[in-house]
Amino acid sequence: MAFLYNLVKKSATPNGDKTLMWISLTIFFSYFCSDPLMILSLGLDLVHSQVTYLLWFFFDLICLLTILLISNRASVSEVPAKLYVMIGLTVNMLLFLGMHIDLNYLHHYEQWWFWSFYSVTVNLMDVMMVLALLTNKDFLGLLRGYEHYTRSNKQSNLV
Numbered sequence: 001m002a003f004l005y006n007l008v009k010k011s012a013t014p015n016g017d018k019t020l021m022w023i024s025l026t027i028f029f030s031y032f033c034s035d036p037l038m039i040l041s042l043g044l045d046l047v048h049s050q051v052t053y054l055l056w057f058f059f060d061l062i063c064l065l066t067i068l069l070i071s072n073r074a075s076v077s078e079v080p081a082k083l084y085v086m087i088g089l090t091v092n093m094l095l096f097l098g099m100h101i102d103l104n105y106l107h108h109y110e111q112w113w114f115w116s117f118y119s120v121t122v123n124l125m126d127v128m129m130v131l132a133l134l135t136n137k138d139f140l141g142l143l144r145g146y147e148h149y150t151r152s153n154k155q156s157n158l159v
Contacts, residue, residue, distance in 0.1 A: 080138040
């Protein structure tokens with residue numbers, strides 16, 4: 001949905017920056033390819049596989065690397081959605097890796113606090129990324145924190 005919105009918005013201003021549209025397309029394609037129903041239609045049962053969370057980790061990693069590649073010229077101050085997407089994908093990747101380890105190595109098969117944390121946080125990150133792609137605004141103030149962090153690192157490197 002965010003991709004279609006940004007595609008229409010881009011067609012209204014043809015000479016504008018296309019970064020947001022390409023980020024939206026990358027996320028759409030990644031989520032489309034990693035969707036369990038799409039994979040099931042190809043004859044693979046991803047939902048009942050031991051590598052489900054590991055595959056989702058790699059899909060998000062590839063998506064993140066692709067976004068970094070296609071948006072390398074756009075700074076996060078120009079495209080705040082880039083920062084939100086990078087944070088959202090990174091958090092999701094860490095949670096997918098955590099779930100993979102939890103199920104396959106720690107052998108937790110009954111509900112515990114991490115599963116609830118995983119469920120809520122992954123969905124919040126997805127909503128945050130969609131809102132960022134639709135608005136391209138720093139609605140949580142993450143950009144201010146990022147700029148403060150980079151400014152303080154530059155000052156400490158000068159000393």
